[in-house]
Amino acid sequence: MEATLALAGNPNSGKTTLFNELTGARQHVGNYPGVTVERREGLHAYNGHSFHVVDLPGTYSLTAYSQEEIVARDFLVNGGTATVVNIVDAANLERNLYLSLQLLELGLPVCIALNMIDVAEKRGMIIDTRRLSELLRVPVVATIARTGMGKTDLMAVAAEMAETAVYNEPLRISYGEDLEIALTEMEAEIAAADFLTDTYPPRWIAVKYMENDLQILERGHAADPALSDRLKARVRQVADHLKSTLDTYPEALIADGRYGYIHSILKQGVVTHTHSQDRLYLTDRIDQVLLNRFFGPIIMLTVMLGLYHFTFTYSEVPVGWFESLFGWLAGWTDAALPDGLLKSLLVSGIIEGVGGVLGFVPLILFMFLGIAILEDSGYLARVAFMLDRVFSTFGLHGASVMPFIISGGIAGGCAVPGVMAARTLKSPRERLATLLTVPFMNCGAKLPVLALLIGAFFAHNEAWLMFGFTILSWAGALLVAKLLRSTVLKGEATPFVMELPPYRLPTFKGLAIHTFERVWQYVKKAGTVILGISVLLWAMMTFPGLPDSEKAELEARRTAILESAPPDAVEAVADGNTAALSEPAIRLKERLEALNAARAEARLRHSIAGRIGTALEGVSQWAGFNWRVNIALVGGFAAKEVVVSTLGTAYSLGETDPEEREALSDTLIDAPEWSPLVAISVIVFIMFYAPCFVSVVCIAREAGSWKWGLFSMVFNTVFAFSLAVLVYQVGSLVGG
Amino acid sequence: MPRINMRQMKDNQSGTIAAVKAGGELGRRIRDMGLVPGTDIKIQGRAPLYDPVALRTRGFTLTLRNREADHIEVEVA
Numbered sequence: 001m002e003a004t005l006a007l008a009g010n011p012n013s014g015k016t017t018l019f020n021e022l023t024g025a026r027q028h029v030g031n032y033p034g035v036t037v038e039r040r041e042g043l044h045a046y047n048g049h050s051f052h053v054v055d056l057p058g059t060y061s062l063t064a065y066s067q068e069e070i071v072a073r074d075f076l077v078n079g080g081t082a083t084v085v086n087i088v089d090a091a092n093l094e095r096n097l098y099l100s101l102q103l104l105e106l107g108l109p110v111c112i113a114l115n116m117i118d119v120a121e122k123r124g125m126i127i128d129t130r131r132l133s134e135l136l137r138v139p140v141v142a143t144i145a146r147t148g149m150g151k152t153d154l155m156a157v158a159a160e161m162a163e164t165a166v167y168n169e170p171l172r173i174s175y176g177e178d179l180e181i182a183l184t185e186m187e188a189e190i191a192a193a194d195f196l197t198d199t200y201p202p203r204w205i206a207v208k209y210m211e212n213d214l215q216i217l218e219r220g221h222a223a224d225p226a227l228s229d230r231l232k233a234r235v236r237q238v239a240d241h242l243k244s245t246l247d248t249y250p251e252a253l254i255a256d257g258r259y260g261y262i263h264s265i266l267k268q269g270v271v272t273h274t275h276s277q278d279r280l281y282l283t284d285r286i287d288q289v290l291l292n293r294f295f296g297p298i299i300m301l302t303v304m305l306g307l308y309h310f311t312f313t314y315s316e317v318p319v320g321w322f323e324s325l326f327g328w329l330a331g332w333t334d335a336a337l338p339d340g341l342l343k344s345l346l347v348s349g350i351i352e353g354v355g356g357v358l359g360f361v362p363l364i365l366f367m368f369l370g371i372a373i374l375e376d377s378g379y380l381a382r383v384a385f386m387l388d389r390v391f392s393t394f395g396l397h398g399a400s401v402m403p404f405i406i407s408g409g410i411a412g413g414c415a416v417p418g419v420m421a422a423r424t425l426k427s428p429r430e431r432l433a434t435l436l437t438v439p440f441m442n443c444g445a446k447l448p449v450l451a452l453l454i455g456a457f458f459a460h461n462e463a464w465l466m467f468g469f470t471i472l473s474w475a476g477a478l479l480v481a482k483l484l485r486s487t488v489l490k491g492e493a494t495p496f497v498m499e500l501p502p503y504r505l506p507t508f509k510g511l512a513i514h515t516f517e518r519v520w521q522y523v524k525k526a527g528t529v530i531l532g533i534s535v536l537l538w539a540m541m542t543f544p545g546l547p548d549s550e551k552a553e554l555e556a557r558r559t560a561i562l563e564s565a566p567p568d569a570v571e572a573v574a575d576g577n578t579a580a581l582s583e584p585a586i587r588l589k590e591r592l593e594a595l596n597a598a599r600a601e602a603r604l605r606h607s608i609a610g611r612i613g614t615a616l617e618g619v620s621q622w623a624g625f626n627w628r629v630n631i632a633l634v635g636g637f638a639a640k641e642v643v644v645s646t647l648g649t650a651y652s653l654g655e656t657d658p659e660e661r662e663a664l665s666d667t668l669i670d671a672p673e674w675s676p677l678v679a680i681s682v683i684v685f686i687m688f689y690a691p692c693f694v695s696v697v698c699i700a701r702e703a704g705s706w707k708w709g710l711f712s713m714v715f716n717t718v719f720a721f722s723l724a725v726l727v728y729q730v731g732s733l734v735g736g
Numbered sequence: 737m738p739r740i741n742m743r744q745m746k747d748n749q750s751g752t753i754a755a756v757k758a759g760g761e762l763g764r765r766i767r768d769m770g771l772v773p774g775t776d777i778k779i780q781g782r783a784p785l786y787d788p789v790a791l792r793t794r795g796f797t798l799t800l801r802n803r804e805a806d807h808i809e810v811e812v813a
Binding site for chain 1: 755756757759761762763764765766767768769770772773774775780781783784785786787788790794795796797798799800801804
């Protein structure tokens with residue numbers, strides 16, 4: 001038969017390890033509609049049964065505060081026939097059962113996988129699974145997800161439950177006299193009115209009203225406003241009474257009640273301790289070093305530098321393969337097709353676009369692998385712990401550091417994997433603020449532009465200026481984060497109530513699946529959009545092309561050059577003979593190249609991008625940018641290093657390779673409209689303006705809405721422009 | 737037994753939670769992790785910048801910012 005299994009459990013309970021063990025590579029990662037919570041599902045075959053397994057997000061509770069909790073609860077309640085496998089960390093039984101009780105209060109068909117039973121035993125805890133099963137009145141199976149132990153027994157139990165469609169009477173926990181009288185009354189009223197009872201048990205609804213659960217209050221109000229108001233009034237009465245007599249809240253008594261219930265169960269011979277609970281475990285010993293006030297930060301810095309190198313140095317080799325592959329493809333297409341729009345579209349639009357999409361793959365792969373190792377081992381939580389003080393000052397979270405570093409916090413990263421690394425952040429506002437500010441970091445693509453301008457105008461202070469701009473990018477990002485968190489992302493800091501999980505060796509299977517799924521998701525979801533935009537940008541830089549009058553004029557100049565040169569020189573150049581050209585032939589070649597460069601410049605100026613750049617000159621001159629700079633900046637939206645090559649074209653130097661920029665550098669030094677002040681103004685603008693479109697696509701995807709992608713383009717550009725104007729105007733006043 | 741604020745506890749000091757004076761999301765998160773009155777806790781240490789604080793309870797380690805720990809009153813020996 002076919003049945004759905006929902007895996008529910010605390011974070012770090014080994015839930016995902018069990019899921020991987022059950023489904024192997026036959027799994028699918030997506031998103032729950034409208035939220036950024038990952039939805040993982042897969043198939044498991046057992047003894048003629050086909051299970052559709054859903055790995056619910058890890059939660060400590062089933063309140064309605066976080067997206068994860070709402071998603072998990074909605075799935076459990078509306079999932080209908082799903083059998084729930086509740087993964088419980090045996091070494092952490094007390095706290096894990098808190099979620100189990102809430103599943104039982106919902107009356108769900110639950111079986112418990114008592115996971116990591118080996119760790120519990122090592123800690124001197126002997127757990128009587130049969131006794132626990134009797135007391136909770138649900139099946140309990142001891143498992144070790146990492147080795148697969150207990151998996152078959154667990155599936156046998158789940159299969160039996162799915163077949164017999166057991167219906168559990170919702171668990172009733174006594175919450176003490178103060179609440180019980182009100183709860184009983186409310187339950188009776190709810191049951192009599194059939195208030196939301198098609199979805200939830202009546203007592204559960206009463207408890208949720210008592211807990212002030214916003215989702216249930218909203219649904220209740222929609223279903224029967226009058227009854228909902230009566231229930232709320234009753235809760236308020238109880239709450240006021242509790243406040244005045246005991247100085248506490250109804251939800252506090254409910255939590256007390258649940259923990260009291262767990263305590264009473266565990267006391268009845270479920271757990272026996274063979275040695276003291278207070279002894280130091282391996283994790284504590286490791287933490288004594290890794291969290292040490294002095295060594296902790298040093299080790300952390302080393303680990304982050306290591307991750308950075310791992311991501312960007314080791315990915316260079318596969319990135320190089322992709323580059324040569326696409327370079328070869330572009331070269332082959334270039335040679336095989338006649339000059340024209342089709343060739344230009346194929347080479348500059350599609351091949352470069354696909355190459356652009358895939359060029360990020362090794363980076364993303366290495367980044368996710370590195371982060372997965374840090375996360376699964378438990379170290380990432382320690383990093384967040386050590387740095388939270390700094391980041392929370394700016395309205396961020398300790399875990400924001402990873403996305404910042406990867407995006408270029410150490411100059412030379414990339415915002416695309418950086419934005420994706422923000423997935424490790426669970427608090428929504430802090431996460432958005434991180435997503436929106438990481439593109440300010442000096443990524444590897446901005447470096448050639450910075451190097452060009454600094455090299456041209458500040459050749460003697462190169463190292464200091466590079467360092468200064470790295471500091472500036474951090475300062476800008478953190479201050480903007482603070483600004484966002486006090487305006488558009490205003491709101492209380494998400495509590496830093498976080499578990500420091502025991503250190504564990506990551507499993508190879510977990511790492512492989514984790515990394516592969518995410519990379520594939522990027523290629524599939526982001527890749528198509530990126531390719532589309534890349535073609536669009538190509539069109540912007542190409543169309544509408546030169547007007548006929550200018551074409552004719554350029555053609556006339558070409559004819560004039562060819563006619564004025566000696567025939568043998570024309571022949572030698574036409575043959576493409578590069579060796580041993582005669583003096584006149586070399587001169588002719590140079591003149592033709594200059595003409596080609598002039599044509600490229602004219603074409604660029606007539607393109608849509610060029611027209612935008614020219615039209616903006618009136619505004620951009622406030623920051624000292626002429627139309628050539630504007631066009632280059634428009635081009636930079638494709639990728640920041642394109643600024644260099646576009647600037648080269650705009651200055652009639654032909655395509656400038658970002659790595660060979662001496663000619664461009666000399667031109668800029670000589671150009672009257674350029675000065676050190678303009679260079680600084682341009683650098684500041686490039687550091688902070690709209691992220692490249694690949695980053696924008698990723699921000700939109702990770703934030704769950706295009707609104708935020710658009711926001712990052714508009715806001716960053718306005719912000720960068722204001723800074724550039726400030727720099728240029730103040731600089732002109734002081735210097736002039 | 738004297739009652740003090742969790743922020744005032746020293747490293748390695750043990751105590752029993754007397755009250756959690758927080759409602760809303762913060763209160764819920766604190767309680768969900770098992771920090772309810774009557775629970776034994778021990779301060780395990782603090783981050784290099786003295787905030788957040790790490791504490792041991794019910795066999796696992798938990799972190800809290802100081803301003804969140806302010807809502808928790810602890811009876812210490």
